[in-house]
Amino acid sequence: GRRQQGWLSVITTARTFLLAGSRSSRSRSLLMRGALFFFSVLPSKKSLFSVGGGRGIRRRALVCDEFDEMFRGDFDNYAQVLGERAAGVEASDPGGHEHVHCSLRRLDGDVLACYYLDADPSKVFRLRIYSFRGAAMQIWRPTNSTEAHALVTDLPERWPDIDLDPINWEQLDGCDVLWGEEKQQPQRGGEDEEERGETTPATKFKGTMPNGGCTVASQFDPTRLVDVKDELFLDHSALCVDDRGYDRASGRLLYGSIHGVPYTMRRVSVRDYEEGKDSGEDCLHWTLGAAFRDPGLFDRKMQPLRRRTER
Secondary structure, three states, X not given: OHHHHHHHXXXXXXXXXXXXXXXXXXXXXXXXXXXXXXXXXXXXXXXXXXXXXXXXXXXXXXXXXXXXHHOOEEEEOHHHXXXXXXXXXXXXXXXXXXXXXXXXXXXXXXXXXXXXXXXXXOOEEEEEEEEEEOOEEEEEEEOOHHHHHHHHHHOOOOOOOOOXXXXXXXXXXXXXXXXXXXXXXXXXXXXXXXXXXXXXXXXXXXXXXXXXXXXXXXXXXXXXXXXXXXXXXXXXOEEEEEEEEEEOOOOOEEEOOOOOOOEEEEEOOOHHHHOOXXXXXXOOHHHHOHHHXXXXXXXXXXXXXXXXXXX
């Protein structure tokens, strides 16, 4: 019916831009580059999440032009997790983090956000629509998380029309994030600027929950209430997310860092893949999926992250 068609459209879109087929390395590369480009320049569509209920919506900046350029693309916290594992800290330890990848794709005035684990696009654990009203970011989640994640794994890859039908999504009331520019220390400029004693101001945006947090019902157990606290930082190089959830009844931390250390996800550059780079903590193109890594590269990168008992 209509509900299933909505899922087919939205979820196959998420799957298609995340996964690559079993074509040759060059063909898969071109496919993925085309997919990333497609979503970055997607023409204006009527979005029922945005202001005006989708009537006459024009493609526009989310918060401001600079934020608009930053809040898109791919981010991964491989370097953070690599450092923790080298120090003997596992994801399950206090202060430990899972290996998380975040993909942000612009859909008219909204953003489709897909989060997956372990550099494996089939391990999606969170799908969100971020809808903007000025600097306020509203958050929408699938009405059936289990069904959504199953479809990501099971549906065939294809390019459907994108149907952002709110019947398949629910807004997390009271969980809006308010974005604003964060003052930063100036950065040193180039040689000519240094000779003149000039500096280049760094731009960074901070996202906070105006009420300090919100309470939502767990999708896995609707009888459990979860207190959510989020704080985000965004600049040209990284997206940092301090995302914590506490059981309302017991106060126990359900997810996130007990010390409030954010997931520090560095921006992923496809150019590294095009130039044949595959080493260094900042070389993260391999986290995009099979089309962006040669055989064996995934195992070499992931080996240091595996649990001590698995190494």
